[in-house]
Amino acid sequence: MTAGLEKACHRCLSQVASNAFFVFGLFAFLALPLTMAYVGVKTIDDCPAQPMIPIYLLVGGIVGSLKVMLLLYDITKMRSLLSKSIVIGDDDDDEYPWRQNAHKYQVHIVLSAFLFTWFILGNYWVFSVYAPNFIPPFHRPHEYCRKSLYVFAVFVLALSHSVLALLLCCSFCSFCIQLCTRTSARDDYGED
Template sequence: MTAGLEKAFHRCLQRIASNAYFVMGLLAFLALPLTMTLVGAKSIDDCPIQPMIPLYLLIGGVVGSLKVSLLLYDIMHMRSLISKSVVIGDDDADEYPWRQNAHRYYVHVILSVFLFVWFVLANYWVFSVYTPNFIAPFHRPQEFCRKSLYVFAVFVLVLSHTVLVLLLCCGAWLRLCSRVSTRNDYGSDDNH
């Protein structure tokens, strides 16, 4: 990374780590993967028409809980490093404390890629049996899915789609703002 980009990244991390609302939001968000784990484990045999739905909830909940817990740990660790750090100079390795924990970056990337692939697969599993029988038919008792399980899985997917769209919109907006800001900072001045 260039020095300017790295300093901007450091300031951004510092703001996020020092924001108590962000930390409280992550703690609240932890409730979703924990609930997914509980529902998936409790209803592992309640959807014979698509047995991957409770498995999606169970594994997605466990990995999601791990991801959010690691994010919380990293933010708390970053808060303690930032409160103790003193910026000495541009060549000081301690100026950017996250450099010392680069392996955590790879763990986050692997967990994120897994969760994204799992999300794509879950869309197939859930929506391939869209509106299944919620009561087991007499002549085919294996072609049903418990209503509360299925509705919860659809809710989780719709919520995930919503968050993904919001993140993409925010990312596009930040990108646009940074381009406009860069043009204003380095653009031509008509007064000269």
């Protein structure tokens, strides 16, 4: 990693780790995967029309909770490292002490890839039975899905789509701002 990029990552991680609102936001966000897991367990047999919907909520909730708790642990560790680096000063041999924990980022990548794949599968499972019967029909009792379960699964997917769109927009805007900053920083319009 180049020195400039590494320093930029250091500043970014420092800002995120020291931001209390981000930490409280993660705690608040932890409620969603925990609720997903709870609803998945409670309604495991309540959607014979597509039995993978409660399993989608259960597994997604457990892995999502694990991911958020791992993020909270990493931020707590980062705050500890930052406070030590302020106390010790910059005379330390290792300017970026979290390099030793770089393997944890691989765990984050694997969990994120799994959650993204699970999200795509969840879209298929939920919308493949779009608008199922919410009351078991007399002649086909296995072609229904509990309304609260189905509506919650659609809500989770809609929220996930919204967050994904927001992240993509923010990434695109950040890229555009960096591009404009680099372009305006050049002295193409200098005086002769």
